[in-house]
Amino acid sequence: MEKLRVDLGERSYDIKIGEDILANLGQYLSELEIGKKVLIISNPLVDSLYGAEVEKAISEAGFEVEKALIPDGEKYKSLDTAKDLYDEAVAAGLDRTSSIVALGGGVVGDIAGFIAASFMRGINFIQVPTTVLAQVDSSVGGKVAVNHPQGKNLIGDFYQPQLVVADKKVLHTLEERELKAGLAEVIKYGFIWDEEFFSFLKDKREEVMNLDTQAVIKAIKTSCAIKAEVVEEDETEQGLRAILNYGHTIGHALEAVTNYDCYRHGEAVAIGMVAAARIAHKLDMLTVKEVKEHEELISDFGLPIRFEGVDHDQIINALTKDKKVEDGVIRFILAEKIGKVKILSDIPEAIIREVLAEIGGE
Amino acid sequence: MEKLRVDLGERSYDIKIGEDILANLGQYLSELEIGKKVLIISNPLVDSLYGAEVEKAISEAGFEVEKALIPDGEKYKSLDTAKDLYDEAVAAGLDRTSSIVALGGGVVGDIAGFIAASFMRGINFIQVPTTVLAQVDSSVGGKVAVNHPQGKNLIGDFYQPQLVVADKKVLHTLEERELKAGLAEVIKYGFIWDEEFFSFLKDKREEVMNLDTQAVIKAIKTSCAIKAEVVEEDETEQGLRAILNYGHTIGHALEAVTNYDCYRHGEAVAIGMVAAARIAHKLDMLTVKEVKEHEELISDFGLPIRFEGVDHDQIINALTKDKKVEDGVIRFILAEKIGKVKILSDIPEAIIREVLAEIGGE
Ligand SMILES: NC(=O)c1ccc[n+]([C@@H]2O[C@H](COP(=O)([O-])OP(=O)(O)OC[C@H]3O[C@@H](n4cnc5c(N)ncnc54)[C@H](O)[C@@H]3O)[C@@H](O)[C@H]2O)c1
Ligand SMILES: NC(=O)c1ccc[n+]([C@@H]2O[C@H](COP(=O)([O-])OP(=O)(O)OC[C@H]3O[C@@H](n4cnc5c(N)ncnc54)[C@H](O)[C@@H]3O)[C@@H](O)[C@H]2O)c1
Ligand SMILES: [Zn+2]
Ligand SMILES: [Zn+2]
Numbered sequence: 198m199e200k201l202r203v204d205l206g207e208r209s210y211d212i213k214i215g216e217d218i219l220a221n222l223g224q225y226l227s228e229l230e231i232g233k234k235v236l237i238i239s240n241p242l243v244d245s246l247y248g249a250e251v252e253k254a255i256s257e258a259g260f261e262v263e264k265a266l267i268p269d270g271e272k273y274k275s276l277d278t279a280k281d282l283y284d285e286a287v288a289a290g291l292d293r294t295s296s297i298v299a300l301g302g303g304v305v306g307d308i309a310g311f312i313a314a315s316f317m318r319g320i321n322f323i324q325v326p327t328t329v330l331a332q333v334d335s336s337v338g339g340k341v342a343v344n345h346p347q348g349k350n351l352i353g354d355f356y357q358p359q360l361v362v363a364d365k366k367v368l369h370t371l372e373e374r375e376l377k378a379g380l381a382e383v384i385k386y387g388f389i390w391d392e393e394f395f396s397f398l399k400d401k402r403e404e405v406m407n408l409d410t411q412a413v414i415k416a417i418k419t420s421c422a423i424k425a426e427v428v429e430e431d432e433t434e435q436g437l438r439a440i441l442n443y444g445h446t447i448g449h450a451l452e453a454v455t456n457y458d459c460y461r462h463g464e465a466v467a468i469g470m471v472a473a474a475r476i477a478h479k480l481d482m483l484t485v486k487e488v489k490e491h492e493e494l495i496s497d498f499g500l501p502i503r504f505e506g507v508d509h510d511q512i513i514n515a516l517t518k519d520k521k522v523e524d525g526v527i528r529f530i531l532a533e534k535i536g537k538v539k540i541l542s543d544i545p546e547a548i549i550r551e552v553l554a555e556i557g558g559e
Numbered sequence: 560m561e562k563l564r565v566d567l568g569e570r571s572y573d574i575k576i577g578e579d580i581l582a583n584l585g586q587y588l589s590e591l592e593i594g595k596k597v598l599i600i601s602n603p604l605v606d607s608l609y610g611a612e613v614e615k616a617i618s619e620a621g622f623e624v625e626k627a628l629i630p631d632g633e634k635y636k637s638l639d640t641a642k643d644l645y646d647e648a649v650a651a652g653l654d655r656t657s658s659i660v661a662l663g664g665g666v667v668g669d670i671a672g673f674i675a676a677s678f679m680r681g682i683n684f685i686q687v688p689t690t691v692l693a694q695v696d697s698s699v700g701g702k703v704a705v706n707h708p709q710g711k712n713l714i715g716d717f718y719q720p721q722l723v724v725a726d727k728k729v730l731h732t733l734e735e736r737e738l739k740a741g742l743a744e745v746i747k748y749g750f751i752w753d754e755e756f757f758s759f760l761k762d763k764r765e766e767v768m769n770l771d772t773q774a775v776i777k778a779i780k781t782s783c784a785i786k787a788e789v790v791e792e793d794e795t796e797q798g799l800r801a802i803l804n805y806g807h808t809i810g811h812a813l814e815a816v817t818n819y820d821c822y823r824h825g826e827a828v829a830i831g832m833v834a835a836a837r838i839a840h841k842l843d844m845l846t847v848k849e850v851k852e853h854e855e856l857i858s859d860f861g862l863p864i865r866f867e868g869v870d871h872d873q874i875i876n877a878l879t880k881d882k883k884v885e886d887g888v889i890r891f892i893l894a895e896k897i898g899k900v901k902i903l904s905d906i907p908e909a910i911i912r913e914v915l916a917e918i919g920g921e
Contacts, residue, residue, distance in 0.1 A: 317713060
């Protein structure tokens with residue numbers, strides 16, 4: 198089992214990464230200073246695969262375990278579902294010393310974290326992420342939220358977990374498309390922070406995609422380490438943390454315009470990273486070769502680098518509605534080279550349109 | 560205008576206290592680092608009294624002001640109302656730099672603060688408290704919340720405002736009973752922290768109750784200063800902060816058993832402080848004289864020191880269901896002398912029952 202520490206003063210916590218470590222959950226929880234009651238929040242699919250194992254591990258360590266399931270799907274990451282979960286938390290008799298364990302992907306993690314953050318003004322929270330995206334991204338860093346009909350993650354908080362347990366084993370049951378989409382975020386870390394990691398991913402592409410244990414654990418660990426480093430420096434997204442949104446500006450716009458039912462998040466981010474690379478090239482920040490390296494790595498991981506059938510005006514329109522827009526200024530994260538990015542605003546719309554024309558020819 | 564600073568590192572803020580200072584709100588807001596958009600949250604009654612003045616002051620300073628009203632009453636401090644307010648925040652086009660101004664009593668302040676804490680993971684929050692309770696207690700210290708059908712303030716957060724503006728003037732329109740109930744919390748600060756303040760209140764009782772400007776401002780300022788000191792030492796209620804719940808253990812139980820429609824919160828706390836004093840006496844902590852001093856001050860302020868018609872078994876039962884109970888242990892805040900309290904658990908039920916018999920003879 199590999200261990201990483203996220204260093205946030207009083208809010209510091211460990212990330213444990215390994216193969217077949219769900220069975221140790223009870224022991225891990227015993228090492229925390231938490232009360233007897235544990236509420237597992239999951240969804241029916243993940244629960245059917247890993248619920249019994251997790252429940253057993255935790256209750257055998259002497260905890261009183263209750264379980265609350267929410268329907269599967271992004272649309273249930275809502276205030277309505279949150280309301281049901283508060284009812285379940287009350288019914289389970291949770292008190293201030295109790296804990297919520299999120300067992301699932303980013304949807305479960307985000308809403309469970311929101312409940313943990315707000316129930317009795319904050320109870321203990323443990324993340325057991327079961328998708329690639331959740332293991333390398335959403336479970337680390339403390340962003341928790343539910344969606345509002347008018348915007349994703351519009352209602353939320355910064356609330357750090359007490360522990361993250363990423364078991365590589367669970368990735369084997371992921372749908373192929375889900376797996377690949379999650380890897381888009383892994384690739385992202387190479388582009389924004391770590392050229393060596395970029396090279397590693399290039400070299401070990403096959404091992405990672407075939408879920409070779411060593412390669413995947415290294416990929417998860419490096420991703421989490423990068424995210425931790427960024428979050429340690431900027432927990433509440435005053436500045437640096439925004440670089441984690443590399444590829445997300447255009448990515449989010451694409452998702453929004455296609456009503457979130459055409460692209461997986463990671464796929465949209467993949468296209469968004471290509472767009473960002475091409476914008477950077479037009480601003481003399483990246484060379485043609487570096488743009489090509491973006492596109493090759495992304496497409497080698499089975500992710501899209503082009504799109505079609507989406508109106509460019511709508512994308513431009515969606516960009517200005519993004520939550521990350523402040524006082525009307527759209528921010529882009531652009532690479533200066535592979536492994537280093539910076540935040541820019543005031544990218545001329547003409548350049549964005551040129552790039553859209555290149556990769557999303559109508 | 561008097562100014563107090565609540566010292567919480569990055570989350571520090573000022574409390575401004577004065578007579579007729581609402582008109583300066585625009586200027587005060589201009590001194591903060593906040594964006595152009597401001598959403599005032601209030602209720603119809605308070606809005607009809609002070610809404611126009613506040614809106615004018617803020618918009619004349621160059622802010623874009625929107626307003627959202629919630630129905631008057633504790634029962635609207637709910638997740639359902641919160642949902643409406645999120646819709647209003649979206650409709651108002653708030654972004655991360657925007658601010659929410661709570662104009663009202665503790666109900667408005669608590670729910671507006673919950674929205675501010677969770678909208679886009681936290682936007683600027685300004686408290687303009689308009690009841691005594693809100694000016695001396697709920698607007699300071701960052702507890703924000705909505706109620707759950709099964710428990711008050713069950714869904715909430717710690718989220719500090721950026722500024723608190725307490726205008727003594729607005730207290731003149733309070734109903735007499737509301738005014739007195741709020742003063743129970745003022746008296747509380749004397750009992751728990753400051754014997755001199757206790758003496759001040761004894762001496763200046765009439766001035767305070769007649770809303771003499773100087774006496775009231777001194778009472779508000781001293782109360783806020785004590786609360787600030789306690790919160791500075793224990794922002795998230797790990798220990799010390801619990802002393803602010805003096806009188807609240809029995810008080811909450813009384814409120815709960817009577818379905819929150821018999822006693823004002825402050826009235827229940829008044830009775831609760833008498834109960835606490837009598838329990839302390841039975842544990843050889845307070846003298847008979849000190850118990851009498853409790854009762855005299857409380858009743859001189861027109862607050863109840865006895866109750867009737869409430870089943871004692873139900874009170875005992877409610878005590879064990881209180882949110883502040885952890886792993887089954889009921890905590891009491893008891894005074895060692897006037898101006899000094901400590902936190903005790905394991906008070907024998909028999910003693911509690913004896914005291915209930917003394918002050919709530921059936
Ligand atoms: N908090 C953050 O910092 C952050 C960062 C990025 C994304 N997010 C959020 O994460 C969410 C997306 O997360 P996601 O991509 O994990 O989606 P998801 O949680 O919807 O999971 C995708 C699908 O995989 C299933 N699944 C999960 N684990 C499985 C397993 N081991 N085997 C088989 N199937 C499994 C789920 O039931 C679901 O159907 C979004 O709501 C997004 O906003 C949050
Ligand atoms: N956050 C905290 O730390 C904290 C502490 C104590 C209490 N509270 C909460 O505060 C709430 C109670 O607050 P409250 O006692 O202020 O009640 P409230 O907000 O309901 O106000 C009482 C009544 O006075 C009216 N009112 C307000 N200002 C007025 C004015 N200037 N003139 C005339 N009428 C006015 C209101 O419309 C309401 O009808 C409870 O929900 C309680 O949980 C919170
Ligand atoms: Zn992402
Ligand atoms: Zn109170």
